[in-house]
Amino acid sequence: MNILYLVNMNEKNRKGLFTATHEKLKEIIKHDDIDEYKVYSIQFCDAGLMKLLKKIKNKEIRNKGANHFEYEGITYEKIYIKVGVFNKIFEALNLDVLNFLPTLIKYKNIIKQSDLISCHWGYPHGRIAFWMGKIYKKKYIVTYHGSDVHTMPVKSSHIKRKVICVMENAYKNIFVSNKLHIDATKLGYDKSNYVITKNGVNFDKFYEITQKEKNEIKNDLNLTGKVVGFVGNLNKIKRADKLVEIFDNVSKNIDEEISFVIAGDGPLKQSMINDSKLKHLNIAFTGNVDVDEVRRLMNIMDVMVLPSENEGFGCVIIEANACGTRVVASNVGGIEEAIGNKDMLVESGQDFEKRFADKICDVLNSNYEKEKLIKRVHSNFTWEIVAQDEINVYKGAKYE
Structure with missing residues (x-):
């Protein structure tokens, strides 16, 4: 299988979400069922008037950085999506496809060649996977890690609508705990296209010392x-x-x-x-x-x-x-x-x-x-077990 991964990872903050995503991917790509894969870390950079407004308000400005980074044998290519004032308006009006369209066009061949899109973060990364699936007729799965379910959608009604849309149209939703799935149902998600997988530990990195x-x-x-x-x-x-x-x-x-x-x-x-x-x-x-x-x-x-x-x-x-x-x-x-x-x-x-x-x-x-x-x-809590759970989802997507 040829898998296209979309992730939300900051190489300068290698704990929490970074660790969970990386360790899982590292174990998955060892599997015999994975023939090819590409991993893209979706990044957002401020543009135009948005930059000026942030500067005036003394807020941190998100700038474009390196084109990729490598960590423990995996190359993470970066996709930068510009965020300006109009992009925020499009997002609020449910026209966010306009924000992602340049990326969807630029990477159309890679998307078309993939058998499945695996996204690790509910929003906005899951929304990009949704549009990839809708435009290029590809199945996608989304793994939810926490605040992409229990916090962001609760604080914003338009994010809530989009997250529910992503969940309902996914081939499978993967929740890292039963409680996170319950939180998703409180948002309004009520379909059965989900699985629960816990996270794991790399025992080569975490062990007792003398x-x-x-x-x-x-x-x-x-x-x-x-x-x-x-x-x-x-x-x-x-x-x-x-x-x-x-x-x-x-x-x-x-x-x-x-x-x-x-x-x-x-x-x-x-x-x-x-x-x-x-x-x-x-x-x-x-x-x-x-x-x-x-x-x-x-x-x-x-x-x-x-x-x-x-x-x-x-x-x-x-x-x-x-x-x-x-x-x-x-x-x-x-x-x-x-x-x-x-x-x-x-x-x-x-x-x-x-x-x-x-x-x-x-x-x-x-x-x-x-x-x-x-x-x-x-x-x-081994990553081997967690990775096998996701591989089983891939197989289901391939043969259904």
């Missing part, structure tokens, strides 16, 4: 005692704005030395640094780090936290568990399916920060079977 290595990492970061940490984007959907308060509550209620580490970047980073200094907390802010450093940081954590407002699945949970690290998380989205232990979950609501901190303290004061935690991940 105690000597752990001590060296802690010393390098000036961390002492027990360590509580976070890995992810520093934005409100991850509830990063609550991390410093949660950590402050932990430090006040734990009867032993404790320190904290936050790996990631985002719009809330500087305010979090300022707050941590006011509260005199020992928090190491590492910024964005590569996968090897993520593994190292997860290994020194006695508890990792994920207090998100919503999550499609929560890959970071099973990655931490593969390192032998326990995770305390909010009970939202697909997190329960990833964590597999309701005792590690905290409900949203009143006094969330205090209750979350209390749960962290309880976990820090309790014993657990590390080997059992690691074994669960190895038994249930």
Whole structure:
């Protein structure tokens, strides 16, 4: 089969969505059923009056960058789609095909030669797959990862209409958790053209390291005692704005030395640094780090936290568990399916920060079977299984 992949990947932020998409593709393309494939990362760049308006409002301007990037044997070609004021109008008026038409024409031969389009992100990437399918009579599938279902369509009625259209016309929709499918039904999606596949872990990248290595990492970061940490984007959907308060509550209620580490970047980073200094907390802010450093940081954590407002699945949970690290998380989205232990979950609501901190303290004061935690991940979350699920969808599309 010849598969055309459309992805939403930022090579400068190689975690979360990037990792889930890349690891899945890496496993799929090994399969005997894949004869040819091309991978295009859809990027958007501001143009014309849009650039000027953003400059006046002191907002980040999206510019065209490199034409491709390579990572672990996969070449990701980039398609840049211009976004101007008129493009926004077309989008709102349901005339978004006009925004994508230059791309659809430019790549028509590649689209025609493909047997199937596999898209990894619901909107606008899924909408591009929809128009490819409609104009060139191609079947397409879309994998949904989280905020492309539970957040973006909820905040925008015109995105909601388009996402539902994409879902209804897809050959198959792939949701990374049962909860994400439930969220799709709340939008109005009610068809049976879907499958559920979890995400996986690359066990060559996430594993337990030696105690000597752990001590060296802690010393390098000036961390002492027990360590509580976070890995992810520093934005409100991850509830990063609550991390410093949660950590402050932990430090006040734990009867032993404790320190904290936050790996990631985002719009809330500087305010979090300022707050941590006011509260005199020992928090190491590492910024964005590569996968090897993520593994190292997860290994020194006695508890990792994920207090998100919503999550499609929560890959970071099973990655931490593969390192032998326990995770305390909010009970939202697909997190329960990833964590597999309701005792590690905290409900949203009143006094969330205090209750979350209390749960962290309880976990820090309790014993657990590390080997059992690691074994669960190895038994249930392999990319080989996930990739085979998608290959089965390809086969169905080919022979139906």
